[in-house]
Amino acid sequence: MTRTDDFEELRPLLFAIAYRILGSVSEAEDAVQETWLRWEAVATRPASTKAYLSAVVTRISIDVLRSARVRREQYVGPWFPEPLLNDPYEDPERSAELADSLSMAALVLLERLSPLERAVFVLRDVFGFGFPEIASAVDRSESACRQLAVRARRHMDAGRPRFEADRKEREELAERFFDAFREGDVDGLRELLAGDVQMVGDGGGKAPQWARAIAGAEHVSRLLVALAHPFVQIGVGAEPHEINGQPGVIFRDRDGKVINIMALDIADGRIQTIRSVINPEKLTHLGPVADAWAVMREANRARREEAESGR
Structure with a gap:
């Protein structure tokens, strides 16, 4: 195999490592590209x-994450990862670890770790690398890496999200949820939501978002219905799609431009958390992005006109 063939064969793995460390599609792609440039320069x-390429992409990702953490501390509102529709890397022997580590809930939880802890956890617990390889990748002793792994695992286990084990049941519940949403069925939505469900939006100060998380089945179901009807009136479409390995939907305006994505955490037969990413900077890799402010203005106008016509 040629040098290029070697790299292309490993590209899905390199991206998968970088994305889990960084939580950003664009930054992960940049890290993989930088890894290629360094690979070309190896004599x-x-x-x-x-092992070599995994170490290189890990070091690059750690450096990027250290600078990104300052920006994230100044981020406006809740921070969620850039949504990923398809994980390019597959490994049947580690499919459970790969799926769990990809969810938005897990990636948000990873934000609590230091860059080194995060890298060690990803390499060890997600991809099953040995400690000699990890030590080389993060430039620490094997003993230090074992300690980092223990600390990272302790943090992750304390807040590890639970998901519906049966994928078919999870997808069926999500389908019922989005059907009830489109139909504006408050009762139908309420029965699918956990009593303490939370709906959280990431607009980053660049798009409409809620000032705080919306909590409780009653509040969330009524807010969803209030959004659904005017959206349908102005031609907003909901495209079901797996988001970070969990059931979700992509909302598009009448021209097909992306408005936002919504991802569902499902456990115990109920929706536990609804996460919406509407920050346009986090959606550009999904295609042309709509002006969410303009969409909301049009939806509000449609709502007012309907109310006035009903008087």
Whole structure:
């Protein structure tokens, strides 16, 4: 195999590592591209191409994450990862770990870890790398990496999200939820929501978002219905799609431009959390992005006109 073939074969793994460390599609793609440039400059092939390239992309991702953490501390409102529709890396032997680590809930939880803890956790618990390889990747001793792994695992276990084990049941519940949403069925929505459900939006100060999380089945179901009807009136479409390995939907305006995504955490037969990403900077990799402010203005205008006509 050529040098290029070696790299392309490992590209899905490299992106998967970088995305889980960074929580950003664009930054992960940049990290993989930088890894390629360094790979081109290597004079002799290493003993293990996989170990070498994984170490390089990990080091690059750690450096990027350290600078990104300052920006995230100044972020307006809740921070969610850039939504990922399809994970390019597949490994049947680690499918459970890969799926769990990809969810928005898990990536938000990873934000609590230091960059080194995060990298060690991703390499060890998600991708199953040995400690000698991890030590080389993060430039720490094996003993130090074991300690980092223990600390990271403790943090993750304390807040690890629970998901519906049966994918088919989860998808059926999500389908019922989005049907009830489109139909404006408050009762239908309420019965699918956990009593303490939360709906949280990430607009980053660049798009409409709620000032705080909306909590409780009654409040969330009524807010969803209040949004649904005017959206339908102005031609907003809801495209079901897996988001970060969980059931979700992409909302598009009448021209097909992306408005936002919504991802569902489902456990115990109920929807526990609804996360919406509407920050346009986090949606550009999904295609042309709509002006969410303009969409909301049009929806509000449609709501007012309907109310006035009903008087």
